[in-house]
Every structure is written in structure tokens, then in C-alpha cells.
Amino acid sequence: MKPSIQLRHLFAASLLLCGMPISASQAQQPAVAQPAASQAVPPPPAYTPRAKDALPVEDTPAQREALAAWKAKAEQKAQEARQDHNSEVTPTYNFHYGKKNPFTPGNIQVQGAGFIQPGAFPTAEYCGTCHQEAYSQWRQALHSNAFRTPFYRTSVNILIRDKTRGIAFTRHCDSCHNPIGVISGALTEDSKVDRARFDSDGLTCTTCHSVLSLDSTNGNASLQMGVPAVIVDEKGERIPGMVPFDMILRHPERHSKAVMHDFLRTPEFCAACHKANLPATLNDYKFIRAFTAYDEWQQSKFSQRNPLTFYQADFTTCQDCHMKRAANTYPEYGAKNGTFASHRWLAGNTAVPFYYGFDEQLSKTIDFLRSGNYLNVDIFALKKQNEDKLIAPLGRVAYNLAPNDVIEAYVVVQNKNIGHSLIPEVRDLYEAWTEFVVEDQSGNEIYHSGFLKPDGMLDPRAHSFTNRPVTDQGEFVDNHKVYTIHSVAYDNTVSAGRSVLVRYQFRVPAGIKGAISLSARIDYRHLRQSYLNNIFGTDHPAYPVVELASRTRTLNIGDNQPEDPDPADNQDWIRWNNLGIALLDQQQYQEAVQAFTEVIKLRPLYVDAYINVGLTEISWEKYESARTAIRHALSLDPDSARGLYYDGLLQRRAGNTEQEIADFRNVVEKFPQSRDARRELGITYYQQHNNTAALEQFEALQKIDPDDLTAHYNLSILYRRMGKPEEAAEQQAMFVDKKVDPGAPTYSLDYLRNHPEISTESIPWHLHSDIEDKSGAVEHGR
Amino acid sequence: MAGDIYLNPLSSRGMRGALLAVLLAALPAVAHAANNCPWINEATASGLMGGDAVGVYTDPAPAQSAVCTFVQSEAGITRILRITVMETAEFRSVFDTESKVCVTLGAPLIAIGNEAIVCSGDDRKKLYAERVVGRVRNQVFTITLSTSRKDDSILTRSELKARILTAAEQVSGNLF
Numbered sequence: 001m002k003p004s005i006q007l008r009h010l011f012a013a014s015l016l017l018c019g020m021p022i023s024a025s026q027a028q029q030p031a032v033a034q035p036a037a038s039q040a041v042p043p044p045p046a047y048t049p050r051a052k053d054a055l056p057v058e059d060t061p062a063q064r065e066a067l068a069a070w071k072a073k074a075e076q077k078a079q080e081a082r083q084d085h086n087s088e089v090t091p092t093y094n095f096h097y098g099k100k101n102p103f104t105p106g107n108i109q110v111q112g113a114g115f116i117q118p119g120a121f122p123t124a125e126y127c128g129t130c131h132q133e134a135y136s137q138w139r140q141a142l143h144s145n146a147f148r149t150p151f152y153r154t155s156v157n158i159l160i161r162d163k164t165r166g167i168a169f170t171r172h173c174d175s176c177h178n179p180i181g182v183i184s185g186a187l188t189e190d191s192k193v194d195r196a197r198f199d200s201d202g203l204t205c206t207t208c209h210s211v212l213s214l215d216s217t218n219g220n221a222s223l224q225m226g227v228p229a230v231i232v233d234e235k236g237e238r239i240p241g242m243v244p245f246d247m248i249l250r251h252p253e254r255h256s257k258a259v260m261h262d263f264l265r266t267p268e269f270c271a272a273c274h275k276a277n278l279p280a281t282l283n284d285y286k287f288i289r290a291f292t293a294y295d296e297w298q299q300s301k302f303s304q305r306n307p308l309t310f311y312q313a314d315f316t317t318c319q320d321c322h323m324k325r326a327a328n329t330y331p332e333y334g335a336k337n338g339t340f341a342s343h344r345w346l347a348g349n350t351a352v353p354f355y356y357g358f359d360e361q362l363s364k365t366i367d368f369l370r371s372g373n374y375l376n377v378d379i380f381a382l383k384k385q386n387e388d389k390l391i392a393p394l395g396r397v398a399y400n401l402a403p404n405d406v407i408e409a410y411v412v413v414q415n416k417n418i419g420h421s422l423i424p425e426v427r428d429l430y431e432a433w434t435e436f437v438v439e440d441q442s443g444n445e446i447y448h449s450g451f452l453k454p455d456g457m458l459d460p461r462a463h464s465f466t467n468r469p470v471t472d473q474g475e476f477v478d479n480h481k482v483y484t485i486h487s488v489a490y491d492n493t494v495s496a497g498r499s500v501l502v503r504y505q506f507r508v509p510a511g512i513k514g515a516i517s518l519s520a521r522i523d524y525r526h527l528r529q530s531y532l533n534n535i536f537g538t539d540h541p542a543y544p545v546v547e548l549a550s551r552t553r554t555l556n557i558g559d560n561q562p563e564d565p566d567p568a569d570n571q572d573w574i575r576w577n578n579l580g581i582a583l584l585d586q587q588q589y590q591e592a593v594q595a596f597t598e599v600i601k602l603r604p605l606y607v608d609a610y611i612n613v614g615l616t617e618i619s620w621e622k623y624e625s626a627r628t629a630i631r632h633a634l635s636l637d638p639d640s641a642r643g644l645y646y647d648g649l650l651q652r653r654a655g656n657t658e659q660e661i662a663d664f665r666n667v668v669e670k671f672p673q674s675r676d677a678r679r680e681l682g683i684t685y686y687q688q689h690n691n692t693a694a695l696e697q698f699e700a701l702q703k704i705d706p707d708d709l710t711a712h713y714n715l716s717i718l719y720r721r722m723g724k725p726e727e728a729a730e731q732q733a734m735f736v737d738k739k740v741d742p743g744a745p746t747y748s749l750d751y752l753r754n755h756p757e758i759s760t761e762s763i764p765w766h767l768h769s770d771i772e773d774k775s776g777a778v779e780h781g782r
Numbered sequence: 783m784a785g786d787i788y789l790n791p792l793s794s795r796g797m798r799g800a801l802l803a804v805l806l807a808a809l810p811a812v813a814h815a816a817n818n819c820p821w822i823n824e825a826t827a828s829g830l831m832g833g834d835a836v837g838v839y840t841d842p843a844p845a846q847s848a849v850c851t852f853v854q855s856e857a858g859i860t861r862i863l864r865i866t867v868m869e870t871a872e873f874r875s876v877f878d879t880e881s882k883v884c885v886t887l888g889a890p891l892i893a894i895g896n897e898a899i900v901c902s903g904d905d906r907k908k909l910y911a912e913r914v915v916g917r918v919r920n921q922v923f924t925i926t927l928s929t930s931r932k933d934d935s936i937l938t939r940s941e942l943k944a945r946i947l948t949a950a951e952q953v954s955g956n957l958f
Contacts, residue, residue, distance in 0.1 A: 157958055193823075193826075194826050356893045536896050536919065
């Protein structure tokens with residue numbers, strides 16, 4: 001017997017589903033008793049999937065005629081409903097940005113003229129009749145809860161209550177969080193729209209599946225929303241609104257054509273909302289990039305579009321990680337071979353399932369976060385005070401440890417297999433950090449960094465993978481008032497594929513007996529405690545903290561001998577390589593070269609090791625030795641796009657323009673979507689006064705990254721030279737809007753000056769210590 | 783069932799009658815112009831009540847609640863959605879007091895505000911109602927959705943139970 005699921009019309013559905021067994025210790029409330037009746041959804045209408053190569057069913061003339069009549073009636077009905085809706089909504093709608101821009105500051109556009117009435121969107125319950133697996137997953141997922149959660153509402157309500165802004169400005173946020181609210185014209189003072197129709201469903205089935213096209217990769221909902229249709233006719237023309245299920249089941253191929261556009265499977269579709277900026281229309285200041293998971297993916301090894309990554313991987317999209325196929329539990333006509341692409345979109349949000357009591361979503365989210373070998377934590381080395389020698393890689397070399405030794409521990413955290421940064425997106429709210437504990441064999445704490453205080457706040461001196469946006473008064477934007485952000489005091493996220501070195505200093509106790517243990521773990525929670533306090537006050541339960549990865553090592557007092565590596569440990573050459581990457585990013589160039597040289601010793605034929613030495617020396621401005629390293633890399637692999645790119649830079653330095661162009665062209669041919677190669681080749685052509693060729697590169701670059709400043713700047717000049725003043729002015733305006741405000745760093749400095757407990761986090765090379773020097777000061781930031 | 787009965791101020795016959803008279807007489811003229819309920823708009827209230835509702839909002843007097851009241855009448859049936867919100871440092875005791883308006887303990891509601899309960903019942907005589915008491919930080923809110931007819935085809939008992947939850951999510955969401 002097929003299982004059935006509980007579905008409900010209206011909002012009660014979500015509460016009923018959240019009434020599934022919950023853990024009393026985790027949920028916001030300890031128990032639930034739902035008064036609303038539920039109804040078990042009957043099995044979906046009978047349907048036998050056709051063979052893969054079966055031809056579509058041929059309609060009889062009478063059936064075609066009936067369909068045409070249905071379509072005509074549906075179109076008329078939809079049109080009249082839209083006209084009526086617009087007549088009701090338009091007169092009092094706040095066209096703050098002019099009648100031509102009803103949805104600004106969001107980028108969303110709609111098919112046809114005017115607002116689209118909420119009733120045009122078939123409900124999730126309608127879709128869920130045949131897609132019960134999708135429905136049950138979606139109901140617990142972030143997309144269905146994109147609007148209604150307190151975590152979001154608290155932020156957007158601040159904007160609504162802001163006396164100089166108001167609800168019209170929330171179209172910026174709601175274009176992605178509540179698109180039906182935006183395009184129906186509900187987001188205005190004195191709204192005439194019944195919000196119960198869509199607020200509870202956030203991104204419902206027929207928002208994503210009604211998108212007709214993607215306008216760009218600008219984000220902020222840069223897409224065109226169509227009038228929803230779940231089927232097309234034999235000519236491929238969309239039939240608006242809901243249709244009887246037998247119409248769909250007779251022509252599933254027409255249903256697919258209406259709702260399953262190819263772009264739904266691309267990262268560019270995700271980019272429409274998983275990329276956001278703060279435009280001047282929102283903040284009355286200037287364009288500020290908020291987050292861009294899409295660009296981070298594009299620059300990662302998983303996109304195979306960037307030749308400059310440190311490691312390589314198979315092509316992997318957002319959907320490959322966040323919509324993995326799995327066996328379906330409920331009847332699901334979208335399943336293929338018994339599996340269905342997950343509509344849970346598992347990622348990092350543990351707060352929403354915790355609040356709603358969605359235990360299944362919560363446990364799957366935690367499993368997801370801990371799966372995939374996403375992070376590697378390596379207690380890589382020890383360094384004794386006043387000694388230059390690095391005891392590394394730890395566990396692979398012999399060393400001696402004595403009481404009273406002052407030890408510096410090198411913890412290398414590798415963003416190994418995440419297709420974006422650690423942590424991505426709203427990193428002023430999410431919190432991941434390193435917890436480092438040193439204990440004696442009795443479990444007595446010798447050193448601890450990254451603990452949670454009794455009030456739930458994180459140790460302020462912890463190494464966290466967060467950022468600190470600040471206002472023009474140098475104050476931390478604690479409550480996500482993004483429109484007040486003017487600068488970022490620091491951003492300690494770890495880009496995809498890169499590593500960070502976190503250094504801890506502690507003293508081995510004088511009377512120590514036995515061994516000591518060093519434990520490093522990456523903890524994560526969603527959300528920061530002070531943000532939760534903004535939402536609920538301080539009387540809320542502790543939200544989940546998830547350990548993402550960890551590593552413990554035991555150190556003997558006295559002699560320590562090499563040991564077998566843990567199965568989860570990286571190979572030695574990767575350990576050195578990651579240290580080199582971390583040191584490079586922390587501008588410790590000499591030490592980085594030494595680390596990469598250790599890789600060469602272990603793998604003398606590994607091309608990238610030489611390139612890593614070369615690119616570090618380019619950053620260090622040691623061009624001659626960089627040249628030697630890159631030449632050696634290219635002698636091993638003349639086709640290395642990565643090697644050719646850095647060779648191009650060195651050829652430019654040497655004035656060998658022909659070779660410089662040849663190198664960059666070679667890279668562009670191999671990686672047409674390499675933004676770095678396009679940019680450098682454009683610059684080279686520009687310097688050679690080859691305007692046409694330069695233009696081609698910068699225009700291509702802008703298609704890859706619409707925010708690239710070099711493209712804006714050079715295109716403004718090139719267009720002017722070519723007699724295109726309007727295009728030139730547009731590019732110039734975008735350059736001025738997007739370039740960093742030269743005054744902004746002063747806001748960051750104000751914040752850091754007032755927060756010495758955290759200011760060292762803005763320094764790439766810093767130390768975590770509680771050892772006092774002779775003056776009594778703690779050696780933070782040494 | 784006696785255990786479900788609550789003594790809502792609105793269910794006091796005299797108060798209810800007076801208020802209804804005032805609302806029904808005055809609202810059509812003023813409500814559309816003063817549709818400024820901060821927690822739920824008139825269109826949404828109308829959707830919940832099954833027809834065009836008219837509402838008034840009263841600012842809070844010191845130490846008192848702000849109140850939105852929507853009324854919808856048709857075919858001899860009067861449906862009322864009443865929302866009160868009080869901002870108070872004594873939110874714990876106010877929440878408890880409001881909860882006690884239900885004769886029996888209400889059922890805890892998950893994911894409504896910081897905390898919330900729902901109780902169902904009527905006043906034996908003329909109102910068939912659902913009530914939610916909830917809290918968002920230091921704001922205690924109550925929501926009462928009622929109909930004057932037991933056999934109301936729109937606000938049936940099960941619909942009352944479903945729609946009060948929609949109202950609760952709207953109100954608590956706007957209070958965050």
C-alpha cells in the first residue's frame with residue numbers, strides 16, 4: 001500500500017507537518033497539539049509512465065478542439081482576473097521608483113503588463129497531488145519557508161518600520177523571499193492583496209517552475225516570471241492556470257515543457273537569487289556586493305571554468321550537491337527509476353527546521369553538513385618559542401616535548417570540497433569557528449579557544465569564519481540592517497579550495513604528567529547568538545551547534561615518534577600544499593615558498609607545485625625566480641593553462657608582448673569562461689591599442705562577471721573611442737557605483753579601534769594566545 | 783463542552799452588543815480610509831472571514847493593548863476577527879493572564895512567535911470562536927476569530943481552527 005502524507009490547504013498544512021514528532025529539547029515549544037483537522041491526501045490519480053522512447057499520445061480532432069476551447073477560456077479568465085487585480089491594486093500602489101519600475105529595488109520582471117494576481121499561481125497542494133514526495137520535502141525546506149520565519153521577518157520588518165524607507169524597499173529582499181508578494185503588488189502601504197495566499201509558502205512550486213528566462217547573473221531575482229502554466233498545447237503555447245489532472249497525465253511531455261525549462265538544472269538559475277547586492281536604490285549610498293555563492297562556485301574547481309584553482313574536480317553544479325537524487329518515499333510522478341531530485345535543498349540552515357520542529361529536515365541537514373568530506377582539519381605543526389624549526393607534518397616526524405615549553409600549534413583548515421566559501425552568503429548571521437582545546441590526560445583544560453559562553457555568545461577571541469559589516473559610524477551591523485552597511489571590517493571566510501592557517505599558543509604546564517591532547521574542530525551554527533537575541537529576546541532555547549570536522553592529536557611529554565596517519569588525513573604532500581596556500585593568503589611568502597618546496601620534494605613531477613612557487617613569488621615580486629619556477633612547470637606540461645596564465649603575467653613584465661598574448665589566448669581557448677584570462681588578455685590588447693580585440697575580451701568578461709570593475713572601466717573608454725557615448729556613460733556610471741568607496745575603510749578602522757578583542761582577526765597573520773608577556777599584555781596578533 | 787469555553791471580553795453580551803453596534807454602524811464609512819492595522823491587512827482579514835471585512839485599529843492607551851477589529855457580515859451572520867497586542871515588561875504574567883481566559887489550558891502552538899497557545903470554544907450562546915494567545919519578545923498578542931452561527935458554512939469548526947492559525951502566523955510575523 002502506498003503511503004499517504006498529510007496535506008492541508010492554507011497555512012495549517014505547515015503547522016501540521018511541523019507537528020510530526022519533535023524533540024522537546026530542541027524545538028521552540030516543548031509540545032504541540034494542533035486543533036486543525038488534517039486530511040490524508042488520497043493516492044494520486046492513476047498513471048502508468050510511458051516507455052522512455054514512446055511517442056506522445058496523438059489527440060483526436062475532437063480532443064484538439066476541446067483543448068483549444070479550454071485554452072481560450074483559460075486565457076480569457078486569466079486576463080480578466082489580472083485586469084481586475086490591477087484595477088484594485090494599482091491606484092494605491094506605491095510606485096516609489098516610478099511606474100516603469102514597480103519591483104525595484106529587486107530585479108524581478110514579469111511576463112506581460114502589470115501585476116500578476118496571487119490566484120494565478122497554482123497552489124503547492126495542487127502540485128502535491130501527483131508530486132507528493134516533492135511536496136513533503138518542499139514543505140520542510142528553506143524555499144517554502146523563505147518568507148515566514150522569524151529569522152527573516154525580523155530583518156524585513158526593520159526595513160518596513162524604517163521611517164525613511166518602508167515596505168516599498170522590501171521588494172529588494174522579497175523578490176527572492178516572497179516573489180508572489182512582490183509581483184502581485186502586495187508590498188505597499190495599505191495593501192489590497194490577501195497575503196494568506198502566499199506568505200506561508202515563500203517560494204512555492206509555481207514560482208521556480210514559472211520562471212521563463214534569466215535576465216543576467218546579477219542576482220536579486222534577475223529573472224522573468226511568467227504567468228504560471230502547468231501545460232502547453234500541441235504548438236507549445238502555454239495554457240495559464242490549473243488544469244484537470246487527466247489533461248496532464250495524458251500529455252506529461254507537455255507538462256514538462258511548461259514547467260521544466262533546461263535552465264532549472266543550471267547554476268545560473270540558482271544565481272538569480274543566490275547572488276545579491278545592495279544597490280543605491282536601497283541604501284542611498286552605492287552598490288555593495290552582499291554575497292555571491294554563484295561566483296564562488298564559478299571560481300571553484302567544480303565549475304571547471306577557472307584554470308587557476310589549486311586542485312581539480314569533476315564538474316559539479318549547485319543542484320548536484322543540494323538536490324541529490326534519492327529513493328522517493330511517497331508517490332512521485334516526477335521520479336525516474338524510483339529516485340527523485342531532492343526538493344529539500346539541504347544546506348546549512350538548521351535554525352528553520354529547529355524552530356518549526358521539522359526533525360527530519362534538521363537531521364538530514366546535519367548529516368549533509370557532516371558528509372561529503374567538505375572540510376579537512378589538520379593539526380599540521382608545532383613550533384617551540386624561540387626556535388625556528390617547524391615540527392611538521394605533525395605525526396610524521398619525531399620531536400621532543402617538555403614541561404614549560406611554549407608551543408605554537410599550526411591548525412590548517414582546508415575548504416576541501418565545498419563549491420563555495422566557508423561560510424557562504426549571509427556570513428554576518430551564520431557562524432562557523434575553530435574550537436581548539438588542549439587538555440592533560442586527566443581532562444584538565446590547559447588552553448581553550450572558541451568556546452561558547454554561558455549566555456551563548458562565542459568567545460570573542462575565537463577564530464571565526466565570519467565577517468563584520470559596519471555602518472558609516474563604525475558600528476557592527478548586528479541586526480542585518482543591510483542598507484546601513486558601508487564597509488566590512490574583516491571577512492575571514494575561506495574560499496572554495498583554499499586553506500587557512502590558525503595559530504594557537506599555549507604553555508605546557510610545569511608539573512605536567514603523562515600526555516596532552518590537542519583537539520581542533522570546526523563548529524557551525526545558524527545563527528549568531530546576538531542575532532537570535534535580536535529576534536526572540538534572550539529567552540530562547542539554544543540553537544543547534546554542529547561539528548563539521550575535527551582532528552585530535554596526542555602529544556607525549558618527552559619523545560614522540562612518527563605514527564601512521566589517520567584514514568581521514570590528507571596525504572603529506574597535500575598537507576604541505578595546504579599550508580603553502582594558507583601562508584600565501586596570509587602574505588607569508590617566504591614560508592609559503594618553503595611549504596610548496598616541500599611538496600616538490602615529495603612529488604617532483606607535480607606541475608602545480610612549481611606553479612604554486614611561481615605564483616607566490618609573483619605576489620612577492622620576485623619575478624626572476626618566479627620565471628624559473630613557471631618555466632619548469634611548463635617544461636613538464638606545456639599545455640598547463642594555469643602555468644600559461646602566470647607565464648603571461650611574467651611575459652608582460654618582461655615586455656614580451658607577443659608571447660604574453662599567445663599565453664593568454666591559449667588560456668582563453670582552453671577556458672573560455674576564465675574571467676582572469678579574459679581580463680588580462682583585454683588589458684594586453686588595450687595596451688596595444690587594439691580596441692576591437694580588447695572590447696571583445698571585456699564584453700566577454702562582463703558576461704561572465706557583470707560586476708568586474710576592470711571591464712566597466714575599460715569598456716567605458718573603449719565605447720567612447722568607438723563613438724558610443726551612451727554605452728560609455730552607462731559603463732562609467734557602473735564603474736563609479738561599484739568601485740570601493742575610498743572613505744569606507746575608515747569606518748572599518750573605527751570599528752576595529754573600538755573592539756580590540758576582535759581587531760586582530762582583521763590581520764591576516766595573527767596568533768591566538770592567552771600567554772602574557774612581560775608587560776602583562778596578551779600576545780594576540782603577534 | 784465546558785472545558786473549551788473561554789470568557790473573552792468580546793463574549794460578554796453587553797460589551798459585544800455595544801461594540802458590534804458601533805462597528806457595524808460606523809465602519810463602512812471609515813474603515814477603508816483607515817485600514818492601518820499593523821498586523822494584518824483588510825484583504826487578508828477578508829479572505830479569512832470569507833467576505834469583505836471592515837476594520838478599525840485603536841492605538842494603545844498607556845498600559846493597554848492596541849486593538850484591531852475586523853467585522854464581516856452577510857446573510858444574518860456576523861464574523862469577527864479581533865487582535866490585541868500589548869507591549870509590556872511583564873509579558874510573562876500578561877501572557878499567563880491572557881491564557882487563563884481559556885478555561886482549560888490551551889494547546890501549545892509550535893512556530894508561532896516565541897510561544898503561543900490555541901484554544902477552541904464558544905460562549906454557549908452566540909459566538910463560536912477560536913482564540914490564540916501568543917508572544918513575540920515582550921509583546922503579548924491575542925487573536926480571536928468568531929462567527930455568530932454554529933452552522934456557518936464558511937467558518938465551520940474545522941475552518942475556524944485552520945484560519946486562526948493563518949491569522950496567528952500573519953500577526954506574529956508582523957510583530958517580529
